[in-house]
Amino acid sequence: MSDSPEAVRWLQVRVTVDEPAVDEAEAALQEAGAHAVTLLDAADVPVHEPEPGSTPMWPQTIVEGLFDADVDRSTIADALAEAGLVEAAASARFNELVEQDWERAWMDRYEPMRFGRGLWICPSHLEPDPDWALVIRLDPGLAFGSGTHPTTALCLEWIDGMDLAGCDVLDFGCGSGVLAIAAALKGADRLVAVDHDPQALLATEENARRNGLEGRMECLLPDAFEALPGDRRRFDLVLANILAAPLVELAPRLIDCLRPGATLVLSGILPEQVDSVATAYQRLGAPVDQSLRDDWARLVFVATERDRDA
Structure with missing residues (x-):
């Protein structure tokens, strides 16, 4: 040998x-x-x-x-x-x-994917089709969020259908940063990505750079995020693609991040967990949208002035 x-x-x-x-x-x-x-x-x-x-x-x-x-x-x-x-x-x-090189071997099998009508994820080692409207260049590294999981796909499909021009966006539990990057492509202004895993923040920073967003995205650990002034922790859109148990635990904090009229998108929820998650966010009323994909659910809430102050 x-x-x-x-x-x-x-x-x-x-x-x-x-x-x-x-x-x-x-x-x-x-x-x-x-x-x-x-x-x-x-x-x-x-x-x-x-x-x-x-x-x-x-x-x-x-x-x-x-x-x-x-x-x-x-x-x-x-x-x-x-x-x-x-x-x-x-x-x-x-x-x-x-x-x-196991990571490279995995990337060689990672093909471009479309979400909704016009949002694409393309691995960085491939060239996107010129006809693709919006393209995220992505290498997830060790962080969750390549687009292949149904929970990520549910969020990306929702983002694709939105006009986020001028919105301030929080991606809580950002993983690879793919949701915040997608929001930027749809016109979002301020971008904040939060994760408890430093590796995820490194992946998010690298993917932000790869997509021309260097310097536009704040990547923070939870303690650093909580240390921001109150008005810097208020957003027009909050995205949280994690799991049901932490979503329930985080409900007061995530609701507190919503401006009046803001939208909250939750994913990483099994169908049998929808009721318990919805109950945790009942201050926001019933979900305005609920979607299922491959035995995973996405819930969308909209905050009013009364909801924020309850």
């Missing part, structure tokens, strides 16, 4: 176990020398939103270990068999992996 970095190989070991055996399988692979252990859903049973402090597992889980290529396979197989995780050492599954 070549010693060049491109030819470096890893050995992947997989074992499928029932939920009670996950910890034991993870420990067995780590003790055998795994550099990393990954848990994967073995039967397409999604866990959308666990309760705070809980770590739910799938009924059947693939436990995957990553080893140096020259490791003794029989040692790993024997350890799994002795722990009762495979019927026999010979049934352990091994797969050789060639070293590669």
Whole structure:
């Protein structure tokens, strides 16, 4: 085998176990020398939103270990068999992996996407079609928000249908910054992006630069946002594509960010969570719009003078 970095190989070991055996399988692979252990859903049973402090597992889980290529396979197989995780050492599954740039490999499969009638996301390594009206150049990096998830798509489709000329916009839980960038393309004026993850803010800043918005977008951690003067925390449009539990918890703060007549767009909500989220925002009245896409919901509220002062 070549010693060049491109030819470096890893050995992947997989074992499928029932939920009670996950910890034991993870420990067995780590003790055998795994550099990393990954848990994967073995039967397409999604866990959308666990309760705070809980770590739910799938009924059947693939436990995957990553080893140096020259490791003794029989040692790993024997350890799994002795722990009762495979019927026999010979049934352990091994797969050789060639070293590669995983982020680049993912980007190579990331194709342009259209949202609504005229809003496009185009990865930065591809050239957009000249006929596309509005184009977001995007590399999401490690942050959520590539447009591929239904919750992001729901928000982008809504933004595409709006005229946001002169609006001040807050993207709370900004991820890659894609929603704030889309708002800018639709005419928004002031742009503020907030996220608790510094990596997300770095991705947002880079994507803002890539789309000609350098210096126009404030990227802030939540504490820095809360430290802004009150009038600097009021917006014409607030976008929050996160999850139902934090949306409920954040309801008083997000409502407080709305100017009279402002719009609030919430996404990241499962259909069975719509009522609880709507109840948390009942000061704003009933949602003026509710949409579903692939088992995810988007809610839109409009604030009045009475709502803000309630």
